[in-house]
Amino acid sequence: MWGYYVALALRSSARSKALTTLVMALLAFGVAACMVSYAVFRATTSNPLPAKSSRxxxxxxxxxxxxxxxxxxxxxxxxxxxxxxxxxxxxxxxxxxxxxxxxxxxxxxxxxxxxxxxxxxxxxxxxxxxxxxxxxxxxxxxxxxxxxxxxxxxxxxxxxxxxxxxxxxxxxxxxxxxxxxxxxxxxxxxxxxxxxxxxxxxxxxxxxxxxxxxxxxxxxxxxxxxxxxxxxxxxxxxxxxxxxxxxxxxxxxxxxxxxxxxxxxxxxxxxxxxxxxxxxxxxxxxxxxxxxxxxxxxxxxxxxxLGTPKVSSLSMLVSGSFLLIVLVNVVGLMLARFMRRAPEIGVRRALGASRAAIYRQFLTEAVTVGLFGGLLGAALTLLGVWGAGGLFEPNIARLVHADTSLVALTVLLAMAATVISALYPTWRAAQTQPAWQIKIN
Structure with missing residues (x-):
């Protein structure tokens, strides 16, 4: 069943290439900015001796x-x-x-x-x-x-x-x-x-x-x-x-x-x-x-x-605010994307699909878009880590490094952000009245 929902998501994305690309690009830039700042924050607040720091x-x-x-x-x-x-x-x-x-x-x-x-x-x-x-x-x-x-x-x-x-x-x-x-x-x-x-x-x-x-x-x-x-x-x-x-x-x-x-x-x-x-x-x-x-x-x-270096805290605050703005825009784009398919939803509901099935379909679509947006975001994060020297002091920038955990966290954050952004649009889509959609179409 989940494979069927993924196939629907890919076909839907192929029909709305421009909108899908815009959502992925917004997510990628928002998540990458946040993760580069997190990489700096992680480097500057790390515990130098975790096994003995309490002794x-x-x-x-x-x-x-x-x-x-x-x-x-x-x-x-x-x-x-x-x-x-x-x-x-x-x-x-x-x-x-x-x-x-x-x-x-x-x-x-x-x-x-x-x-x-x-x-x-x-x-x-x-x-x-x-x-x-x-x-x-x-x-x-x-x-x-x-x-x-x-x-x-x-x-x-x-x-x-x-x-x-x-x-x-x-x-x-x-x-x-x-x-x-x-x-x-x-x-x-x-x-x-x-x-x-x-x-x-x-x-x-x-x-x-x-x-x-x-x-x-x-x-x-x-x-x-x-x-x-x-x-x-x-x-x-x-x-x-x-x-x-x-x-x-x-x-x-x-x-x-x-x-x-x-x-x-x-x-x-x-x-x-x-x-x-x-x-x-x-x-x-x-x-x-x-x-x-x-x-x-x-x-x-x-x-x-030491506390947390001001530049690290400020960058986390700015990038977090930027990601929040991105998510607000993604909510609007996902709402437009889903509501354009109201006739399709009406037909599926008329043929017996439950609201739970509509939720699964559109949230799966959100996860799929988030996955590809996260992969693009991971690439931008690697690029941002490489260019950290242009944004932060040299003695801090050289501590910043990318590893498997940072890449995985970037992808997971993008997927989670997309699902959160899709909750309201999905709820609106699931409220579609099948009789009304069949009548007007």
Missing amino acids: LFVPQIDNVGPSYNWGGDPRVGLSYIDAMALWKAHEAKRQTILFASTWQMNPADRPTQAMSLDGDAVTADFFPMFDVPFRYGSGWTADDDARYATVAVISQDLNETLFGGQNSVGREMRLDGQLFRITGVLQNWNPRPRFFDIGSHGTVYNFDDAGDIYIPFTRATEMKKDSKFVFCPTASWRSDTAHWGAYLRSECDRIDAWVQLDTPAEVAHYREFLHNYAAEQQRLGRFAWAPNIRLRNLTDWLADQ
Whole structure:
């Protein structure tokens, strides 16, 4: 029976080529615009670590007071004093402190080929906490952190550039004039958004590529390396390598901290620890305000810090409005298309067809038109994704990609939109009075 309805739909479309083509084109453009915007929205709001996002937490401590915090929330970064205190307390199963920085690199065997590289100074737990995959070797150990070891982990891209993709574990490279031994090479690790060092890298760059160099936090501090992004409430506290010790004791916020807490009990214990630590700093006279701490998991923290990029939200709003206008027009076209066939409907009803049969016929026709409109919309969506660079910022556009799920969703959306648009025209068609149509025709 359904094959019969499909055959009727194809014959009807062949008789109304112009109207059918117009409906399909409108659907294709409306759905494609919506799906390109959805592809951007999906890319910019994705969870970088879905398997662990509920167990990774960002501790925040207000060390600069109400005059400098964000709507009551502590600043994202920690001071060196607080970061080291949390790290040395070992109150979490795993923990890392880190900051983003820039390095001048010379391969040990090619001293003339210097380059500037982005990277992060991290502690040993960074790699297992964030499930960082390795192509060769591994990260360093807690002992390496303790002894300020000159070791490094490099990205796969940098390994390709320097060593032709070969196993470079044990090789040396010169960073800011010091030789570092490579302990590991990463395997295509580039989380989006770049969540792990937002406090020291800046939210403006949250869709940038991850860095190419990772060295121990302790060694970087010993080398007087500073973060890319620093907030100092007093200008006199700003980075000064001549007075490095005073700078480290200042209230400049520039370090990111993460802890892994696997159970609600661990979360409650660590939150209490943070509160007690802040209360102790108040008692010692360092803080002149009540303890103000936050402990958010990765999902909540990203929502609070990044939200949804305005360009993504705006494009979704505009494309959704455009699709709504398209559907209103499709309703009118489908109504004209169906009501032109009132004599045919009258004859079918007179021969015994029920209203349910009329509903099945015309809704099947709507699904058929929606299917072809969806296929055309999928092609336009692929074209739109390819040309996203002309509509969105480059660091966002390069995240957008088309996959099987996007194509399938495009087709399903077009079919669903067509069926919804056809509901009222179908109802009107099913109300046709067979006696009246036979009489006037």
